[in-house]
Amino acid sequence: MKIVLDAMGGDIGPAVNVEAAVNAARQYGHEIVLVGKQEQIRPLLVQHQTAGLTLPIVHASEVIEMDEHPAAAVKSKKDSSMAVGMELVKRGDADAFVTMGNTGGAFATALFKLGRISGIQRAALSTAYPTIKGWSLILDIGANADCKPEYLAQFALMGSIYAERALNVRKPKVALVSNGEEETKGSQLVQEAHQLLKKAPINFIGNAEGKDIPAGMADVYVTDGFTGNVIIKLSEGLGGMIKQMLREEITRTTPGKLGGLLIRDAVKRMSKRTDYEEIGGAPLLGVDGVVIIGHGRSNARAIQNAIRVAAQTVEKGVVEAIERGLEALPQISK
Amino acid sequence: MKIVLDAMGGDIGPAVNVEAAVNAARQYGHEIVLVGKQEQIRPLLVQHQTAGLTLPIVHASEVIEMDEHPAAAVKSKKDSSMAVGMELVKRGDADAFVTMGNTGGAFATALFKLGRISGIQRAALSTAYPTIKGWSLILDIGANADCKPEYLAQFALMGSIYAERALNVRKPKVALVSNGEEETKGSQLVQEAHQLLKKAPINFIGNAEGKDIPAGMADVYVTDGFTGNVIIKLSEGLGGMIKQMLREEITRTTPGKLGGLLIRDAVKRMSKRTDYEEIGGAPLLGVDGVVIIGHGRSNARAIQNAIRVAAQTVEKGVVEAIERGLEALPQISK
Incomplete structure (x- = not known):
């Protein structure tokens, strides 16, 4: 090699x-x-x-x-x-x-x-996304702001194959990011893609709402590059905001500061769980x-x-x- | 009244x-x-x-x-x-x-x-979004999964007027959610909407990336109902995930548990900062x-x-x- x-x-x-x-x-x-x-x-x-x-x-x-x-x-x-x-x-x-x-x-x-x-038809950027259960793959995260249903179906296929072979996930669960669980929910793009995914040779488990992503509902989340990019950057920003707010509030009082010291190892372990280091990189599919x-x-x-x-x-x-x-x-x- | x-x-x-x-x-x-x-x-x-x-x-x-x-x-x-x-x-x-x-x-x-x-042309659902700086308004959060540039321009106008009059924000900063800062970034919808927003009688400050939302870059974030819904639900889900992970890691050790008790008030203050209670409700615009x-x-x-x-x-x-x-x-x- x-x-x-x-x-x-x-x-x-x-x-x-x-x-x-x-x-x-x-x-x-x-x-x-x-x-x-x-x-x-x-x-x-x-x-x-x-x-x-x-x-x-x-x-x-x-x-x-x-x-x-x-x-x-x-x-x-x-x-x-x-x-x-x-x-x-x-x-x-x-x-x-x-x-x-x-x-x-x-x-x-x-x-x-x-x-x-x-x-x-289109190559996709993917990334590993930390969830409460471990890691999921999400694609596209920014290469294709405007997608057709066929692109999303191909992203789903590629993500599923990568998760199964390179990440050792058996029968990866694939979900389509949408604004509601029902298959009638979503933009026109997502509704049409849903129908294609149902027929694809993958383990398609349906739509995922925003809240389902950090919950680790699926192994692979499929979305257009516009939405995927917003998801990735919002997640980064929100994680940072929560950290900053917690730090601000903890350092406001003496017991808080002491508590902050005592939970330092816990925070480190948590960072490790969401740290990209162990994953290393994600494929351009x-x-x-x-x-x-x-x-x-x-x-x-x-x-x-x-x-x-x-x-x-x-x-x-x-x-x-x-x-x-x-x-x-x-x-x-x- | x-x-x-x-x-x-x-x-x-x-x-x-x-x-x-x-x-x-x-x-x-x-x-x-x-x-x-x-x-x-x-x-x-x-x-x-x-x-x-x-x-x-x-x-x-x-x-x-x-x-x-x-x-x-x-x-x-x-x-x-x-x-x-x-x-x-x-x-x-x-x-x-x-x-x-x-x-x-x-x-x-x-x-x-x-x-x-x-x-x-279309009515929009809005909601208050907690940021590191306070609260922002975001719309549409789910009523219109498929939008035209004109809808987004009207959402921007309505959000700006509401923020100024009902939320007492002077010259509200309005941003358009996109997958990049530059005005050439975004889906076709967003690129066209950007041009309309530049000419609108609002304080348009340009595109906001996902990370800019929790950072409180703008007072009003404009997006289509599909993306807006994903943003809201992802934020809820991610906040929940971070809380759960931190709790899991804190309760793993005795010092962690003690630290957890000591930061309880800080966590409460933080919850209050992100608690919808003070805002009460958001308009259907x-x-x-x-x-x-x-x-x-x-x-x-x-x-x-x-x-x-x-x-x-x-x-x-x-x-x-x-x-x-x-x-x-x-x-x-x-």
């Missing part, structure tokens, strides 16, 4: 990517290709014990920065670490590409370099190759987990399973 | 409505008409000191139950407390209608009895009359506040201001 890691990706910089690559190579036995500026990567790599590990560097002279406009960056930076790394996957010289970099940039580069799986994207603020452990997830996505043949699954969706693909 | 209270509305039953009506009549000096089953209301009312207060009962033989399907209920129950109460408003025999009952039922009854303000809807689980204090809000909505001429505001939206209404 040969996995390309975007050594330049993320908020922290190459050091954390190099560290993760070394750890992943040692622990999983894979070859990890570090793509990016070799003059930055090499001095970092020599600081590690790499005897017996295969950690080639492939030079790329440019970087798509975290805050860069994706489409413009992809156009102007032909020699970005993302472009060079995905080219390796496209040519069959590597099995998967992993990045903590600019999500939109990775998405645009993947569409340009790898293209979509034949029959897939529908492109013709394995691309895993992680958080910009990922540490080495998170990046290592993203590499692990990428390897499993390759091993379990997620892309091939999506190709085959599409054939079982004749009423949708037409 | 004469305000009709749906004595049958809410999860708790008539007792709490009657109590709220007595308190509101005493405190605000308004006449509160109790509409509903008189055989249930009268015995409750005589338990209160009502000397000098005007608290007439208007009988209605039917009730739209909390879990009833709105359209069917409105059709079959012509003598519901909602229908009878709104008829009083329509005939000019009362100034406003307040209910803690079935939201969909109130919406359908209002459209049937009062109709829309001339020029308003766009119908030709004042209709305020509160939570089903409202207590007497929340209901009394809903009555107060209804009175201010009448006093400040929100409906008339919307009518006039529409004239200033020629490019939108056409």
